[in-house]
Amino acid sequence: MSRSLPAVAIGCLLALVALFALRPGSPPTDAQRADALAHELRCPDCAGLSVADSPTNAAQEMRRQIVELVVGGASNAEVRQHFVDRYGDWIRLAPSSPVAWLIPFAVLIAGVGALTAWLVRRPSPLVPTPPISADERRRLREEAEALDA
Amino acid sequence: MQSLRWLLVPLLVLPIAWLLFQGFGRDPRQVASPLIERQAPAWSLTTLDGETLTSDDLAGRPYVVNFWASWCAPCVEEHPVLSAAWDQHSDDLAMIGVLYSDSRDNAESFLDRYGRAGYPTVVDESGALAIDFGVVGPPETFFVDADGIVREKQTGPLTAESMDRHLASIGIGR
Numbered sequence: 138m139s140r141s142l143p144a145v146a147i148g149c150l151l152a153l154v155a156l157f158a159l160r161p162g163s164p165p166t167d168a169q170r171a172d173a174l175a176h177e178l179r180c181p182d183c184a185g186l187s188v189a190d191s192p193t194n195a196a197q198e199m200r201r202q203i204v205e206l207v208v209g210g211a212s213n214a215e216v217r218q219h220f221v222d223r224y225g226d227w228i229r230l231a232p233s234s235p236v237a238w239l240i241p242f243a244v245l246i247a248g249v250g251a252l253t254a255w256l257v258r259r260p261s262p263l264v265p266t267p268p269i270s271a272d273e274r275r276r277l278r279e280e281a282e283a284l285d286a
Numbered sequence: 287m288q289s290l291r292w293l294l295v296p297l298l299v300l301p302i303a304w305l306l307f308q309g310f311g312r313d314p315r316q317v318a319s320p321l322i323e324r325q326a327p328a329w330s331l332t333t334l335d336g337e338t339l340t341s342d343d344l345a346g347r348p349y350v351v352n353f354w355a356s357w358c359a360p361c362v363e364e365h366p367v368l369s370a371a372w373d374q375h376s377d378d379l380a381m382i383g384v385l386y387s388d389s390r391d392n393a394e395s396f397l398d399r400y401g402r403a404g405y406p407t408v409v410d411e412s413g414a415l416a417i418d419f420g421v422v423g424p425p426e427t428f429f430v431d432a433d434g435i436v437r438e439k440q441t442g443p444l445t446a447e448s449m450d451r452h453l454a455s456i457g458i459g460r
Contacts, residue, residue, distance in 0.1 A: 181416075181417075181421065181422045182387075184422075193387070194413045195387065195413050197413070198412050198413035198417055199417060220417075221320070222320060223417060223419070223420040224420040224422075225420070228420075
């Protein structure tokens with residue numbers, strides 16, 4: 138029991154940290170929601186930038202529409218759908234398909250699994266070879282003497 | 287079985303590589319429009335001449351909506367195509383230019399230089415109409431039939447051939 142105590146203590150500490158990090162916070166303000174949504178949407182003019190980061194007129198107008206929708210009571214999903222209805226799913230910077238989110242984890246797990254399998258099957262260099270028996274020692278001596286002869 | 291283990295890496299890597307390379311060579315501006323086969327957005331804007339024009343004024347006729355800008359090089363390229371189409375079909379359809387992210391003065395200079403085709407240009411000051419049409423960047427042209435349904439979209443400059451093809455989709459020509 139005393140040998141596993143440090144591991145148990147570390148596990149409990151990590152669990153407490155996770156609970157603290159995942160605790161429900163206060164709901165975001167309209168401004169925070171609008172800002173978060175602007176970061177999720179792609180600027181039509183500068184496709185690599187979010188609407189939040191782009192200085193173009195189109196991005197500015199989209200930010201204005203986001204604020205108008207949020208203040209008007211639209212949910213985050215409704216705001217996203219407003220722009221998806223006009224541009225298609227392309228307007229979202231983050232993919233909406235769950236498959237796109239799962240692939241990196243699947244590849245990571247497969248990679249860790251393959252590495253683990255390779256490590257387990259590889260012969261350990263630290264395994265000591267068994268000592269030579271008396272019979273083997275005698276046979277080796279006889280063969281060496283035969284070569285010298 | 288040992289001799290086939292070398293196949294494992296290419297069998298795993300090649301399909302993923304193929305999937306990733308699907309995007310190369312595709313024009314990122316060729317975004318499929320969700321407006322196709324749907325009602326065109328309603329709008330009310332001011333023309334370069336200061337008159338108010340609305341989508342209701344075009345009801346019952348097929349029309350072409352062309353988003354353009356004076357700073358847009360392909361817009362210069364397609365301007366004669368639009369002018370020719372207007373000359374040929376002005377009795378059968380309406381044509382609207384929409385000024386995209388540009389000033390009235392620049393638009394006037396453009397038309398003075400490259401020719402005034404005769405159809406009106408409305409000024410999308412806020413960019414809201416461009417967003418409603420899902421415009422990524424000029425030139426983009428939408429072809430709307432007499433029922434107000436968007437039938438086709440052209441991303442990039444129109445050619446005489448593509449103009450004829452798109453007009454046919456809204457019942458003009460051919």
